[in-house]
Amino acid sequence: MKKLVVYFGIVVFLFTxxxxxxxxxxxxxxxxxxxxxxKKPMPLPSVREADVFWSKKIWRxxxxxxxMNQPLYYxxxxxxxxxxxxxxxxxxxxxxxxxxYDARVDDDFKVPMTFAQVQESFGAETTTEExxxxxxxxxxxVAVQGEIRANDIKQYMVKEEWYFxxxxxxxxxxxxxxxxxxxxxxxxxxxxEVMRQKVFWVYYxxxxxxxxxxxxxxxxxxxxxxxxxxxxxxxxxxxxxxxESNVYNNRLIxxxxxxxxxxxxxxxxxxxxxxxxxxxxxx
Numbered sequence: 001m002k003k004l005v006v007y008f009g010i011v012v013f014l015f016t017x018x019x020x021x022x023x024x025x026x027x028x029x030x031x032x033x034x035x036x037x038x039k040k041p042m043p044l045p046s047v048r049e050a051d052v053f054w055s056k057k058i059w060r061x062x063x064x065x066x067x068m069n070q071p072l073y074y075x076x077x078x079x080x081x082x083x084x085x086x087x088x089x090x091x092x093x094x095x096x097x098x099x100x101y102d103a104r105v106d107d108d109f110k111v112p113m114t115f116a117q118v119q120e121s122f123g124a125e126t127t128t129e130e131x132x133x134x135x136x137x138x139x140x141x142v143a144v145q146g147e148i149r150a151n152d153i154k155q156y157m158v159k160e161e162w163y164f165x166x167x168x169x170x171x172x173x174x175x176x177x178x179x180x181x182x183x184x185x186x187x188x189x190x191x192x193e194v195m196r197q198k199v200f201w202v203y204y205x206x207x208x209x210x211x212x213x214x215x216x217x218x219x220x221x222x223x224x225x226x227x228x229x230x231x232x233x234x235x236x237x238x239x240x241x242x243x244e245s246n247v248y249n250n251r252l253i254x255x256x257x258x259x260x261x262x263x264x265x266x267x268x269x270x271x272x273x274x275x276x277x278x279x280x281x282x283x
Contacts, residue, residue, distance in 0.1 A: 041208040041229050044174070047165060055163035056273065057250075059107075059243035061181075062156045068238040071216045071231070076151060082217050085228065086153040086180055089202060092210045093118055099206065103179055103198035107159055113200055121199045122148045122182065155181040157198065158239065162273055164280070171277040175204045175232055204232070241266040 064073035072085045083091070092098040094115050102111040103121075113121075124147055132139055157179040164171050182197045211228035218225055231237065240263070243252045253262050 039212045039227060041212040042233050044233075045168075047163070047172075047174075048167070051165050051167040052163045053166055054276070055161055057159065057161050057176075057245040058241055058269070058273075059252075060158050060160070060239040060241045062158060062237050062239045064154050064156075066238050068236075071218065072156070072237070074219075075217055079217070082215055084150070085156070086150045088210065088214055088228065089178075089180065089207075090118070090148065090150065092207065093200075097210050098202055100200035100202060101177075103201050107177060107179065107201055109177065109201060109203050118200055119148060121197070122152070123184070124148045149184075152182045152184050153180045153199070154183045155196075157181060157242070159201075164277070169280075171273070173235075177201045177204055178207070241269050244269050 100113040101109045159177040
């Protein structure tokens with residue numbers, strides 16, 4: 001009888017222990033992290049037209065091969081729920097969260113594109129091939145969907161507007177759009193010449209909701225993660241200016257300068273805006 005009671009007690013204890021283990025809260029790490037899907041875009045102050053007495057549109061290039069910009073290029077494949085910028089943009093376009101605009105027309109977000117057109121821009125259009133059925137010997141035509149090579153994206157063009165707000169006496173900037181730039185070699189080109197192509201434009205304010213709920217991979221500190229929206233708003237990237245709004249039909253710097261002179265012109269435009277802000281103050 002005593003043995004029966006002991007056995008019964010052991011069984012009850014094991015069931016109780018199993019129940020406690022199943023109800024245990026599992027934290028994959030040393031501390032509980034905030035759910036990124038609950039994040040909202042960082043609120044920006046409203047701007048009245050009457051308060052802006054100076055503004056200039058700037059186009060700049062973010063090169064993924066620069067070390068500071070690598071968090072936008074990596075991970076090349078999904079890792080712990082994180083993806084790189086181009087994969088996030090393609091996912092948002094495919095699900096309808098953001099709208100791509102044709103970069104061949106202009107950068108004013110006038111002509112929307114479908115996901116199929118985006119695939120064509122990557123050279124991933126659907127083609128047809130003939131296959132032989134070895135059982136019957138008949139030739140059949142099948143459709144083959146091309147593959148998007150996301151690693152072809154090596155740069156991004158950012159369109160932004162700098163403005164001076166007299167209400168707050170500050171020089172501010174707003175990102176207007178982002179355009180991935182594809183670098184590739186034409187199929188069958190023996191010269192190996194690298195071609196550059198603007199794939200599509202994305203209106204940045206529309207993409208902020210998606211950007212704010214996806215984290216950028218921090219290669220130095222896992223405890224200090226930021227979203228893609230935080231990275232762009234706080235300007236944690238390195239870039240150089242390739243175009244400014246001017247009386248010459250907004251032409252690119254490369255249209256009238258090249259090499260070292262083009263780099264110096266980019267730096268001159270940057271310094272000109274900095275000097276403009278400093279000259280508004282008296283000491």
